[in-house]
Amino acid sequence: MDKLPQMCQVRMSTHEGGGCKASVTCSDGAKREYNDWNVCYVGGRQFFTDPAVGDFSITWKDGGRGLGEPILQVKSIKDWSEWNVAGLSNDYIKEKYYNARPSTNLCYQVNAYDSHFNYDYICGVPKVGSKGAGIQADKPVNDRGYAPGLCGMHVVQHQKPNPATDKYKFDITLKDHNGNTIGELLGAVADKPIEVFSRLPYVFILNGGNVDSDAVLFDYAGQHWGSNDQDHHCDFGAYDSGARQGDCGFSCD
Secondary structure (H helix, E strand, O other), X not given: OOXXXXXXXXXXXXEXXXXXXXXXXXXXXXXXXXXXXXXXXXXOEEEEEEXXXXXXXXXXXEOOOOEEEEEEEEOOOOOOOEEEHHHHXXXXXXXXXXXXXXXXXXXXXXXXXXXXXXXXXXXXXXXXOOEXXXXXXXXXXXXXXXXXXXXXXXXXXXXXXXXXXXOOEEEEEEEOOOOOEEEEEEEEEOOOXXXXXXXXXXXXXXXXXXXXXXXXXXXXXXXXXXXXXXXXXXXXXXXXXXXXXXXXXXXXO
């Protein structure tokens, strides 16, 4: 976790067909235990709320003798999508010991060959609003219908057909912290500052330059930056087939 500070470890275990336990440990070293179960039986789905990974649940299936195969579900990851923890762990074992093709390594079984039917698994889960190991844990959406935090913008700048008389045209897409589109304006002519209205509480403003080499300028809620601004993680490419495009990030709390 030192290399992936946005990740936490969710650990789940049973002892001789019962004794359900769970814990969450994150990069800060704090360990939170969740051992107060009221559905520690096959098919019982236990819900928890953790300050780092948010709402999650564990359902134990019959692993051949008692509780042996957990299903982990996290609300922020694809709206409670199911993780077959035993299956993911088997992929890890095949890769580690049998030179199988690389797996996602999201989960592994701590005691893979316990003869007393004690089952113990660990899965890596990103913190709410973070991304790790190719998994996005969405932030909650607010009353305005967007996830606040670090929003993104994608811009396409179309070159002037006649540089002497024409103005630049822009396609602008705004995305929230989760990467969902929350505003879009296509074919906007930059004969004046372009205003983009969205689910955000303030208007997003774009100013086009005079010549192709000029930076495109942006304003949002007191933030000012250009398409060459690395503080806003801007990445704009060169012109190709009459247009260039790029992305930046900005604060949208």
